[in-house]
Amino acid sequence: MTATKGLLALLRLPYWLMTGGLAVLTAFAILKGDFSNVPTMLGNIPLGVVALLTFFSMAFIASAGFAINDYFDRESDAVIKPKRPIPSGALSSKQAAAVSGMLFALGLVLSFFINWLSFAIIAIDSLLLLVYSYLVKRKSGFAANLLMGILTGTAFIYGQATVTGTVTFISLSLYPIAFGTIGGNILRDIFSLEGDAKVGYPTLPQKIGSVSAAKVGALFFLLTGLLAPLPALPIFPNHFTVYYLPLILLWSALLIYSSIRIITAGSTVQNVRKYERIVTMSMMLLPLSLIVEAVLGWLL
Numbered sequence: 674m675t676a677t678k679g680l681l682a683l684l685r686l687p688y689w690l691m692t693g694g695l696a697v698l699t700a701f702a703i704l705k706g707d708f709s710n711v712p713t714m715l716g717n718i719p720l721g722v723v724a725l726l727t728f729f730s731m732a733f734i735a736s737a738g739f740a741i742n743d744y745f746d747r748e749s750d751a752v753i754k755p756k757r758p759i760p761s762g763a764l765s766s767k768q769a770a771a772v773s774g775m776l777f778a779l780g781l782v783l784s785f786f787i788n789w790l791s792f793a794i795i796a797i798d799s800l801l802l803l804v805y806s807y808l809v810k811r812k813s814g815f816a817a818n819l820l821m822g823i824l825t826g827t828a829f830i831y832g833q834a835t836v837t838g839t840v841t842f843i844s845l846s847l848y849p850i851a852f853g854t855i856g857g858n859i860l861r862d863i864f865s866l867e868g869d870a871k872v873g874y875p876t877l878p879q880k881i882g883s884v885s886a887a888k889v890g891a892l893f894f895l896l897t898g899l900l901a902p903l904p905a906l907p908i909f910p911n912h913f914t915v916y917y918l919p920l921i922l923l924w925s926a927l928l929i930y931s932s933i934r935i936i937t938a939g940s941t942v943q944n945v946r947k948y949e950r951i952v953t954m955s956m957m958l959l960p961l962s963l964i965v966e967a968v969l970g971w972l973l
Contacts, residue, residue, distance in 0.1 A: 679763025683743060684736040692735040692828050693728035698963040699832030703843055706971025711836050713787050727835040730783035734795055737776035738802035744769045745806045753868035790834045798827055814876030818858040826851030843911045849900035856893030859886055860949045887945045891935040894952060898928030916969040917962050924958035
């Protein structure tokens with residue numbers, strides 16, 4: 674692996690869509706075509722500029738988290754993931770740490786240019802990512818799963834904070850979708866059970882067994898499926914429109930079905946992998962739901 678490929682692998686670029694991408698889509702879904710300038714620390718600037726600041730600030734923080742995680746995991750990765758940038762020799766541990774520090778700094782600076790609330794959210798995310806990599810992951814796999822879910826959910830509240838300077842029910846109602854991240858991480862710990870045991874990671878499957886862990890993961894999928902339509906309920910203020918519902922209800926149905934099958938059809942590795950893939954592939958319905966809400970909510 675060359676240094677360039679190692680750097681790209683370190684950054685985990687596809688996750689930019691799950692962090693910065695979700696934040697931007699949440700912002701547009703909330704605004705529904707209000708393309709007026711947004712008040713920021715730089716004054717009133719075009720929404721497009723705010724969207725770029727939002728995307729890259731959160732994306733940089735996500736990559737910084739991956740880089741510092743690789744730094745702290747360099748010894749265990751040498752055993753179970755030798756193709757990662759540091760154990761493969763593509764990057765040194767010092768280079769990975771330097772990249773992480775630079776990205777943390779860039780993300781914080783970009784968020785500061787938006788508003789104080791955005792900066793506070795990114796600063797807390799940065800601190801939690803450091804705590805996760807340095808401490809939590811080694812002490813409790815389940816706590817690490819919960820923490821990653823918490824961090825994933827901040828993309829929604831960050832999206833609203835960047836364009837409105839506030840956090841209200843509408844972004845908080847999207848937060849439970851992050852439960853799906855918790856469930857997915859628990860199930861993937863089942864797949865890596867042997868490797869995690871070699872390096873001493875105390876994951877949930879090692880603590881309670883793969884069958885019980887699969888049921889716990891399925892429960893988080895079930896909660897996600899039940900709560901994903903929440904933002905469109907008219908009993909709450911500033912709710913999404915009905916345009917959000919068709920695709921999100923389809924996703925909810927797939928989540929609920931997969932959860933039930935994992936629990937009732939036998940929690941074998943093959944069965945768990947099958948339904949985890951269904952959930953992973955169907956996740957595209959979430960950003961599509963936000964896009965439909967943003968576009969149709971504006972046009973109609």
